[in-house]
Amino acid sequence: MSRLAPDRWAAIVLFGAAAVTPLFVRDTFILDSVILILLWGALSAAWNVAGGYAGQVSLGHAAFFGIGAYAAALMSARYGRSPWLGLGVGVLLSIGAGAMIGYLSNRLKGPYFALSTIAFAEVLKIVASRWRGFTAGSEGVPVPFRPGFWTLGLGHVAWLYLILVLALGCYALQIYLERSRIGYQLAGVREDEDAAEALGIATRRRKVQAIVVSAALTSASGSLWAQYVGFVDPTHVFSIDLSVRFALNAIIGGIGTALGPFLGSVLITSLETYLRATFSGIKAGFTGIYLIIYGVVLILIVRFAPEGLTGIASRLRARRIRAHA
Amino acid sequence: MDPAARLGFAQIDVLAQLAVSTVLLGGIYALIAVGLTLIFGIMRVVNFAHGEFLMLGMYLAFFAFTMRNLDPYLVLLAAIPIFFGVGLIVYVLIMKGVIHASHNVQIFTTVGLSTALQNVALVLWSGDFQVFRPWESSVVLRVAGTAFNLSQVIAFAVAVALTVALIAFMKWTHTGRVMRATAQDRDAATLMGIDTDRVYRLTFAIGIACVGAAGVLVSPLYAAYPQAGLQFVTLAYVVVVLGGLGDMAGAMLGSLIVAAVEVGGSYVFGAAWKEVFYFLLFIGVLVFRPAGIFGQRGAETLGT
Numbered sequence: 001m002s003r004l005a006p007d008r009w010a011a012i013v014l015f016g017a018a019a020v021t022p023l024f025v026r027d028t029f030i031l032d033s034v035i036l037i038l039l040w041g042a043l044s045a046a047w048n049v050a051g052g053y054a055g056q057v058s059l060g061h062a063a064f065f066g067i068g069a070y071a072a073a074l075m076s077a078r079y080g081r082s083p084w085l086g087l088g089v090g091v092l093l094s095i096g097a098g099a100m101i102g103y104l105s106n107r108l109k110g111p112y113f114a115l116s117t118i119a120f121a122e123v124l125k126i127v128a129s130r131w132r133g134f135t136a137g138s139e140g141v142p143v144p145f146r147p148g149f150w151t152l153g154l155g156h157v158a159w160l161y162l163i164l165v166l167a168l169g170c171y172a173l174q175i176y177l178e179r180s181r182i183g184y185q186l187a188g189v190r191e192d193e194d195a196a197e198a199l200g201i202a203t204r205r206r207k208v209q210a211i212v213v214s215a216a217l218t219s220a221s222g223s224l225w226a227q228y229v230g231f232v233d234p235t236h237v238f239s240i241d242l243s244v245r246f247a248l249n250a251i252i253g254g255i256g257t258a259l260g261p262f263l264g265s266v267l268i269t270s271l272e273t274y275l276r277a278t279f280s281g282i283k284a285g286f287t288g289i290y291l292i293i294y295g296v297v298l299i300l301i302v303r304f305a306p307e308g309l310t311g312i313a314s315r316l317r318a319r320r321i322r323a324h325a
Numbered sequence: 326m327d328p329a330a331r332l333g334f335a336q337i338d339v340l341a342q343l344a345v346s347t348v349l350l351g352g353i354y355a356l357i358a359v360g361l362t363l364i365f366g367i368m369r370v371v372n373f374a375h376g377e378f379l380m381l382g383m384y385l386a387f388f389a390f391t392m393r394n395l396d397p398y399l400v401l402l403a404a405i406p407i408f409f410g411v412g413l414i415v416y417v418l419i420m421k422g423v424i425h426a427s428h429n430v431q432i433f434t435t436v437g438l439s440t441a442l443q444n445v446a447l448v449l450w451s452g453d454f455q456v457f458r459p460w461e462s463s464v465v466l467r468v469a470g471t472a473f474n475l476s477q478v479i480a481f482a483v484a485v486a487l488t489v490a491l492i493a494f495m496k497w498t499h500t501g502r503v504m505r506a507t508a509q510d511r512d513a514a515t516l517m518g519i520d521t522d523r524v525y526r527l528t529f530a531i532g533i534a535c536v537g538a539a540g541v542l543v544s545p546l547y548a549a550y551p552q553a554g555l556q557f558v559t560l561a562y563v564v565v566v567l568g569g570l571g572d573m574a575g576a577m578l579g580s581l582i583v584a585a586v587e588v589g590g591s592y593v594f595g596a597a598w599k600e601v602f603y604f605l606l607f608i609g610v611l612v613f614r615p616a617g618i619f620g621q622r623g624a625e626t627l628g629t
Contacts, residue, residue, distance in 0.1 A: 057428075057429050057432065059432070059436070104608075104611065104612060107611075107612065108611060109428075110428035110429075110432075111371035111428055111431075111432060112566075112611065114371075114432050115371065115562050115566070115611070116607075116608060116611045118559070118562075119559070119562075119563075119604045119607045119608055119611075120608065122559060122600070122604050123601055123604045123605065123608070126598070126600050126601050126604070127601065130597045130598060130601075240555070241440070244436055244440060247433065251433060255429075288444040288445070288447035288448035289444070289448060291440055291441075291443070291444035291447075292440075292441050292444045292445055292448065294437070294440055294441075295437040295438065295439070295440035295441025295442070295444065296437065296441050297437075298433055298434075298436065298437030298440070299419060299433075299434050299437040299438060299441070302423070302426075302429070302430045302433045302434055302437070303422050303423060303426075303430070303434065306426075306430060
């Protein structure tokens with residue numbers, strides 16, 4: 001029997017701790033924090049599939065998040081149908097949108113690709129805030145609360161397990177990308193596209209696939225987020241800030257690693273929750289303060305530790321092993 | 326916000342008004358875009374924080390006017406050296422370390438800077454829209470069936486003067502030649518004895534000085550708020566990609582095209598939808614001519 005790597009142990013501890021929390025704690029504040037950590041972690045993991053494993057760095061993933069959020073919210077608020085149906089519709093729409101963006105990524109590289117994804121999310125933001133007849137415009141859509149699993153009117157404990165399943169799904173997909181043929185092919189595309197193509201890898205198809213899968217997961221998470229939070233606001237769900245946040249967790253934790261997005265989410269989401277609790281009196285000031293910290297941390301991490309926390313950890317471990325040898 | 330919509334169409338000649346609005350708007354966009362394209366062309370870095378310096382310029386003019394009653398066009402004289410200095414400091418503290426790094430590192434460094442600056446403004450000055458009206462904004466000029474206010478005309482004239490001065494500087498001075506040489510081939514320039522670090526420092530400072538000046542110029546026309554830079558900078562990306570990244574004359578033409586799309590689109594479909602048009606234009610250009618309208622083929626993959 002082979003021994004588990006330390007980051008796998010860390011993942012077991014992290015998800016295990018989340019799973020047993022409701023057994024010991026009934027405090028909604030703590031349950032809410034755990035749910036958000038898992039949800040933001042899942043979203044960053046979804047981003048990581050395209051941005052980390054395939055190297056297609058998008059700054060417009062809020063587009064898919066917004067599509068999912070609106071699909072679920074409108075399906076239940078406007079049509080009185082199950083938000084699960086909306087989740088499905090959102091995923092289908094996001095697959096289409098992801099294929100479109102994936103096609104762009106075949107032509108554009110680096111900053112050009114990032115710019116085009118921003119533009120895409122901005123177009124959707126404008127459409128959502130101006131198309132009053134369908135989306136209710138910039139007022140946003142309140143999601144009605146109807147108790148039950150089919151209508152996604154759940155208590156905190158049920159939400160925690162539902163989001164845990166989502167997070168585990170995203171984590172498992174990343175593990176699959178680390179050890180499967182398709183995962184190695186994506187790494188090849190990321191590191192040297194020409195070389196990968198010369199080896200017979202269908203680089204274009206792989207890139208589109210990575211973005212489509214990433215888009216579908218982001219959209220599904222967006223749908224669940226909308227039902228959990230209960231309100232969809234176009235300027236938030238399609239914002240660049242949100243797209244940056246998906247990337248931020250992954251970069252802080254370790255871009256292109258399975259544990260990274262969740263590790264980053266533990267840090268960033270706890271920081272946000274802590275600051276929200278501490279500065280809840282000064283509303284505008286609070287939002288600003290944690291976003292200033294985001295920005296500064298982002299600059300420092302990419303400059304001094306581009307491999308993130310998991311990178312730092314494995315460097316320290318390598319040093320210790322060398323010292324013992 | 327465009328003048329055509331504000332004045333109503335009854336008393337003015339619509340087509341002439343639309344044309345004049347396009348040109349006035351295009352001049353201002355050009356000054357915003359020219360700094361962005363300069364930084365990209367020479368440093369090969371897309372500055373995602375460009376709009377935040379515009380926002381800071383708008384706040385500078387706003388506070389100078391409300392607290393010291395200073396005319397924004399007087400503030401402009403101080404703003405150019407101030408933002409030049411800000412550019413130098415930001416280059417030395419932040420950009421210098423990532424200039425040779427990968428695209429992803431550069432993208433997230435400037436994105437981080439953008440997030441931090443936006444929220445410093447939010448904490449210090451709140452999210453409220455700040456508007457002020459110097460006397461120039463109340464002077465309406467009427468020429469040949471068109472009407473516009475003096476602030477717009479001054480902003481246009483100064484923006485075009487600064488843009489043309491910058492293009493002339495790049496073309497005819499020794500420093501400009503050194504900068505262009507660095508843009509063409511970093512390694513060869515170093516071998517010729519050019520101090521590329523000094524070139525990058527200067528480039529970034531000039532780019533920031535341009536956009537800071539643009540911020541002061543647009544401050545009487547648009548409200549200042551922490552995310553004010555975003556609407557202009559997304560538009561500047563469109564301009565810069567249209568004109569070809571790094572091409573300053575292209576940026577001027579791109580500005581006119583974007584302004585025309587904006588003015589025409591908001592006249593025909595209403596101001597609410599105008600942004601959709603230039604984003605669609607943007608995506609269209611990225612798909613069909615990613616190197617810009619008259620850019621070289623393959624330029625979009627430069628430096629990857």
